[in-house]
Amino acid sequence: EAGVTQFPSHSVIEKGQTVTLRCDPISGHDNLYWYRRVMGKEIKFLLHFVKESKQDESGMPNNRFLAERTGGTYSTLKVQPAELEDSGVYFCASSREGNNSPLHFGNGTRLTVT
Amino acid sequence: GNSVTQMEGPVTLSEEAFLTINCTYTATGYPSLFWYVQYPGEGLQLLLKATKADDKGSNKGFEATYRKETTSFHLEKGSVQVSDSAVYFCALGWNTGNQFYFGTGTSLTVIP
Numbered sequence: 001e002a003g004v005t006q007f008p009s010h011s012v013i014e015k016g017q018t019v020t021l022r023c024d025p026i027s028g029h030d031n032l033y034w035y036r037r038v039m040g041k042e043i044k045f046l047l048h049f050v051k052e053s054k055q056d057e058s059g060m061p062n063n064r065f066l067a068e069r070t071g072g073t074y075s076t077l078k079v080q081p082a083e084l085e086d087s088g089v090y091f092c093a094s095s096r097e098g099n100n101s102p103l104h105f106g107n108g109t110r111l112t113v114t
Numbered sequence: 115g116n117s118v119t120q121m122e123g124p125v126t127l128s129e130e131a132f133l134t135i136n137c138t139y140t141a142t143g144y145p146s147l148f149w150y151v152q153y154p155g156e157g158l159q160l161l162l163k164a165t166k167a168d169d170k171g172s173n174k175g176f177e178a179t180y181r182k183e184t185t186s187f188h189l190e191k192g193s194v195q196v197s198d199s200a201v202y203f204c205a206l207g208w209n210t211g212n213q214f215y216f217g218t219g220t221s222l223t224v225i226p
Contacts, residue, residue, distance in 0.1 A: 003157070004157065035214075035216075037219070040218065041218055042118070042215075042216045042217055042218045042219070043158075043203060043205075043214075043216035043219070044216070045213055045214060045215075048213065056213065091157070091158065093158075102160055103158075103160070103214070105150075105157040105158035105159070106157050107155070107156055107157040108157060
């Protein structure tokens with residue numbers, strides 16, 4: 001089966017611009033998660049979708065971040081306007097419905113805001 | 115609250131050396147514990163896990179034991195290889211909700 005794919009792999013933008021990250025989960029995986037790793041720090045949870053519904057968005061840092069998962073398939077994470085502290089690696093993960101389902105991670109998108 | 119603390123890197127070892135990467139955690143309740151690995155240019159992969167106290171997770175020669183009394187889950191390997199060079203993340207999570215807490219990651223470089 002194809003893994004979790006993320007696009008782009010790298011993005012360099014200027015402060016104040018907008019960037020949209022995309023995640024395609026493994027087909028059939030209802031759970032989709034976004035995480036972020038700021039340079040040298042821990043990977044932190046941002047939010048969790050179950051199908052198209054936001055189950056938990058407690059980790060979203062502020063209202064400059066908007067995540068969607070229309071139709072319950074792929075997801076986008078938009079940052080608008082981007083700030084310097086948004087730089088980091090954004091990971092997406094997916095899993096099947098139910099407990100004990102392992103997380104499958106994508107390769108991440110490295111975002112650099114200059 | 116819930117958190118994971120792991121030893122800071124980077125760690126550089128010679129091939130066939132013994133590896134220990136320390137990980138301790140703070141958690142409410144009884145989470146599962148995990149080690150994830152990120153090889154260069156790739157995503158996070160589950161390396162091993164343990165779901166309850168005294169469980170030992172093992173994979174690819176790596177081992178870690180869930181120690182409730184010391185709230186630790188140290189990663190060990192008896193003889194590292196160049197191909198083990200990667201970033202290793204300790205994490206905890208629950209069976210419900212799937213919300214994970216990760217450590218900061220430890221970069222390992224193994225030299226021939």
